[in-house]
Amino acid sequence: MAILITGGAGYIGSHTAVELMKTKHEIIILDNLSNSNRESLERVKELGGRDLKFYEADIRSRQSLDLVFAENNIEAVIHFAALKAVGESHEKPLDYYENNIGGTVILLQAMKAAGCKKIVFSSSATVYGSENTSPLKENMPLGRATNPYGTTKMYVEQILQDLYASDEDWSISLLRYFNPVGAHKSGRIGEAPSGVPNNLMPYIAQVAVGKLDFLRVYGNDYPTDDGTGVRDYIHVVDLAAGHVSALEKVLAGPGCDIYNLGTGKGSSVLEVVAAFEKASGRAIPYKFFDRRPGDVAENFADPGKANDELGWRAVRGLEEMCEDSWRWQSQNQDGY
Ligand code: NAD
Numbered sequence: 083m084a085i086l087i088t089g090g091a092g093y094i095g096s097h098t099a100v101e102l103m104k105t106k107h108e109i110i111i112l113d114n115l116s117n118s119n120r121e122s123l124e125r126v127k128e129l130g131g132r133d134l135k136f137y138e139a140d141i142r143s144r145q146s147l148d149l150v151f152a153e154n155n156i157e158a159v160i161h162f163a164a165l166k167a168v169g170e171s172h173e174k175p176l177d178y179y180e181n182n183i184g185g186t187v188i189l190l191q192a193m194k195a196a197g198c199k200k201i202v203f204s205s206s207a208t209v210y211g212s213e214n215t216s217p218l219k220e221n222m223p224l225g226r227a228t229n230p231y232g233t234t235k236m237y238v239e240q241i242l243q244d245l246y247a248s249d250e251d252w253s254i255s256l257l258r259y260f261n262p263v264g265a266h267k268s269g270r271i272g273e274a275p276s277g278v279p280n281n282l283m284p285y286i287a288q289v290a291v292g293k294l295d296f297l298r299v300y301g302n303d304y305p306t307d308d309g310t311g312v313r314d315y316i317h318v319v320d321l322a323a324g325h326v327s328a329l330e331k332v333l334a335g336p337g338c339d340i341y342n343l344g345t346g347k348g349s350s351v352l353e354v355v356a357a358f359e360k361a362s363g364r365a366i367p368y369k370f371f372d373r374r375p376g377d378v379a380e381n382f383a384d385p386g387k388a389n390d391e392l393g394w395r396a397v398r399g400l401e402e403m404c405e406d407s408w409r410w411q412s413q414n415q416d417g418y
């Protein structure tokens with residue numbers, strides 16, 4: 083039996099594919115390469131030590147999906163494929179709704195038609211909004227989305243829950259990621275943002291390597307210890323392992339469960355800067371700027387449910403996240 087990974091050529095999908103290569107599952111990746119590169123798949127094969135099947139296709143194409151399901155015996159889907167840039171989602175909301183919501187509905191229809199009712203979905207801690215206080219727990223009410231990207235994650239969570247309510251044969255895992263950072267220890271795969279990065283860690287990495295002059299720290303007047311924003315950074319390899327655990331749960335039997343994938347520990351922007359300087363041996367110049375609209379002061383997980391029910395735990399700390407991110411950045415200055 084095979085596992086289909088949509089968006090498997092991307093940042094989190096490629097790391098998850100490498101972790102899945104350690105299991106007995108056959109791996110099939112479907113990606114339209116809109117935000118990724120075929121080279122990542124070559125490196126996944128190299129790291130995993132075995133082959134995988136790749137379809138360059140779009141989740142919005144029912145015809146392509148039907149072909150993939152017809153040609154393979156797919157037992158479950160890990161669904162990463164989505165557009166993910168918060169700023170861009172304000173400029174192109176229709177693209178985000180079509181790709182992330184429309185694409186997911188088409189995928190679910192194709193799965194249902196093929197009799198495949200097991201799915202692990204990439205959600206985000208963004209669904210907690212700014213109304214909830216950390217540590218964030220799965221049973222808290224959802225917040226208000228501050229951008230169309232966040233809205234797509236909330237809708238897809240609701241769609242999956244409605245689907246389960248309509249047919250309890252489905253087996254669904256909604257994974258709410260906190261802040262994925264870092265890279266595979268080999269330095270062969272990592273995050274390759276196109277253009278200037280929006281997120282903190284890849285931005286710092288590009289300052290360290292000399293591609294960007296300095297870091298803009300958005301806000302130093304938050305009610306946190308040093309005044310800068312606090313987030314729950316999680317090593318992408320820990321996150322990938324969380325998907326393998328969630329997949330095993332989904333394969334074990336029907337249900338619809340939500341899990342936070344985070345460490346439970348928050349780090350401030352200045353703590354990340356200091357850790358990265360230590361890991362890279364490079365100075366990271368920074369300047370304080372106004373708060374970024376939509377940002378919250380602090381955001382970290384209560385990962386207890388995933389720890390207890392999936393038997394999974396994030397084990398890599400901030401130092402290792404920075405070391406691995408630096409290795410990837412310094413060895414692949416222009417990405418793949
Ligand atoms: P990524 O952009 O690196 O990977 C997404 C992949 O999906 C890309 O390879 C892209 O080419 C592919 N894709 C996009 N639209 C597609 C379509 N219509 N058909 C086929 N393939 C398509 O992003 P990532 O960081 O690996 O994120 C993976 C998932 O995790 C996304 O759903 C994202 O929203 C979610 N997520 C990411 C973060 C984060 O900080 N990276 C945080 C929370 C949730």
Ligand code: UDP
Binds near residue numbers: 298299300310312377
């Ligand atoms: N941040 C920053 N400068 C940047 C990018 C991010 O100061 O160039 C801060 C941001 O305000 C937040 C933290 O770093 O407090 C993490 O931001 P990121 O965009 O990586 O993740 P998210 O906001 O989605 O949690």
